[in-house]
Amino acid sequence: MIRPMRPVVIAAxxxxxxxxxxxxxxxxxxxxxxxxxxxxxxxxxxFVCLAAVRDALAANxxxxxxxxxxxxxxxxxAYTGDTSATMLTGLATWVIVGHSERRRDHxxxxxxxxxxxxxxxxxxxxxxxxxxxxxxxxxxxxxxxxVDSQLAxxxxxxxxxxxxxxxxxxxxxxxxxxxxxxxxxxxDAAAMAEAIRATLSRLGWGPVAADVPVLYGxxxxxxxxGDFLAEPSIDGALVGGASLKPDEMAGIVGRxxxxxxxxxxxxx
Ligand code: PEP
Numbered sequence: 001m002i003r004p005m006r007p008v009v010i011a012a013x014x015x016x017x018x019x020x021x022x023x024x025x026x027x028x029x030x031x032x033x034x035x036x037x038x039x040x041x042x043x044x045x046x047f048v049c050l051a052a053v054r055d056a057l058a059a060n061x062x063x064x065x066x067x068x069x070x071x072x073x074x075x076x077x078a079y080t081g082d083t084s085a086t087m088l089t090g091l092a093t094w095v096i097v098g099h100s101e102r103r104r105d106h107x108x109x110x111x112x113x114x115x116x117x118x119x120x121x122x123x124x125x126x127x128x129x130x131x132x133x134x135x136x137x138x139x140x141x142x143x144x145x146x147v148d149s150q151l152a153x154x155x156x157x158x159x160x161x162x163x164x165x166x167x168x169x170x171x172x173x174x175x176x177x178x179x180x181x182x183x184x185x186x187x188d189a190a191a192m193a194e195a196i197r198a199t200l201s202r203l204g205w206g207p208v209a210a211d212v213p214v215l216y217g218x219x220x221x222x223x224x225x226g227d228f229l230a231e232p233s234i235d236g237a238l239v240g241g242a243s244l245k246p247d248e249m250a251g252i253v254g255r256x257x258x259x260x261x262x263x264x265x266x267x268x
Contacts, residue, residue, distance in 0.1 A: 005267050006213050008229075008260040009169060009236035010034075010253050011042040011128060012243030013069060013096060013217075014049075023049035024056030026244070031061035033246045034253035038260030040236075041253060042067045042094050042128075043243075047083055050091040067094030070102055071125070073115035085123035095120045096238070098130045098154060100175045110153025118158055121166040128169045128238065129154060130217070131196070135176035144195045147172065151199045160205055169213045170196055171238040177218025179240060183227075189216040190231035197233075222251025229259040 018026060023045050034041055044067035045053045057064045068091070072082040088095065097120060098113035113129070120127040131150040133143040151170075155163070172192045177184050193214040200209035216228045217238035228234045236256060242248035 005263050006211060006235045007040050008038060008256050008263065009040045009042065009213055009215060010249075010256050011067060011094070011096075011169075011171075011215065011236070011238045012044060012249065013099070013238055013240045014043070014045045014244060015069070015101070015240060016046055017244055018045055018049050020049050020052045024052040026246075027053040027064070028056045028060045029246045030243075030249045031057060031064045033250040034064075035061065036253050036257030036260075038264060039253050039256045041065065044069050044092075044094065044096055050088075054091055065094050066092045067096060067128070068092040068125075069096050069099065071095045071097065071116050071120050073112050073119060075119065085119040085125060088125060089123055092125060094126045094128065096130060096171075097127045098150070100130060100132055100173060100178060110150055111156070114154040114156060114158050117154060117163065117168075121159070121162050124166075126167045126169070127163075128171050128215070130171045130173050130238070132173040132175050132178075132218070135174075138174065138176070143174070143192065147192060147196060148199045151196065152203060155200075155203055160203075160208075164205070164208050164211070167213075169215060169235075171215040171217045172196060173217035173238060179219070181219050183219040183221075183224050184216065186227035186231050186234070189228055190233045193231070193233035220252065222248050222255070225252045225255045229255055 042065045054066045072084045075084050097116045102108050131147045133146040137146045197209045213235040215236045215238045220237045220239045221242045
């Protein structure tokens with residue numbers, strides 16, 4: 001059976017940056033500078049900027065999607081300051097789940113991250129599940145085991161078919177590479193992408209595992225994105241710091257367009 005071509009995705013994680021007053025203009029500028037065929041673009045601003053970014057993109061380039069940076073694992077209740085999947089309906093069509101900064105600052109466990117995935121999927125929101133090892137894990141040769149265990153914990157008892165239909169994306173983000181300026185090697189990221197798909201197969205995903213897009217994240221820039229996209233197992237990037245800079249995003253998405261065009265040519 002011929003498997004479908006995996007999409008090329010560049011997702012911007014603005015983290016706790018921008019305000020409702022300036023986020024729309026930045027999103028519009030980035031959309032205009034990154035209008036490259038074949039690349040799925042997603043901008044994930046802070047919750048309070050979602051409406052501004054949604055409106056700006058609807059007016060200027062509706063092909064750029066809006067994503068949230070988190071979602072709560074319950075639908076409603078006494079969770080002060082949190083945001084549920086139903087609240088995101090109409091604001092975001094993607095959501096980042098399990099980012100290492102949330103694991104670190106909000107004690108998010110794999111089990112809770114799995115429940116967030118389910119909430120997102122139930123609400124029709126496409127999840128990007130983040131996984132990645134600490135530097136000590138890599139130095140001890142345990143990076144694959146750590147990521148395997150994060151995946152197994154988050155996906156345990158989750159509806160595989162629903163996640164697959166929702167277009168689950170996995171972002172491999174080694175924690176030591178996030179915001180540090182020290183990116184992983186393309187070859188290491190590619191090896192991890194293969195390991196991630198092997199884990200999905202082991203967890204019962206079967207051949208569908210090959211269709212799950214795997215992004216790399218960790219100090220991605222216009223200068224180094226080519227190292228990752230040269231690897232056939234890597235399908236794009238989750239970009240933090242550089243995603244606030246239109247010049248960087250233009251370079252990153254431009255390079256992603258080369259990969260998207262090559263993949264398309266390979267299937268026709
Ligand atoms: C991220 O926020 O997911 C990220 C990878 O950040 P940075 O690109 O700044 O390392």
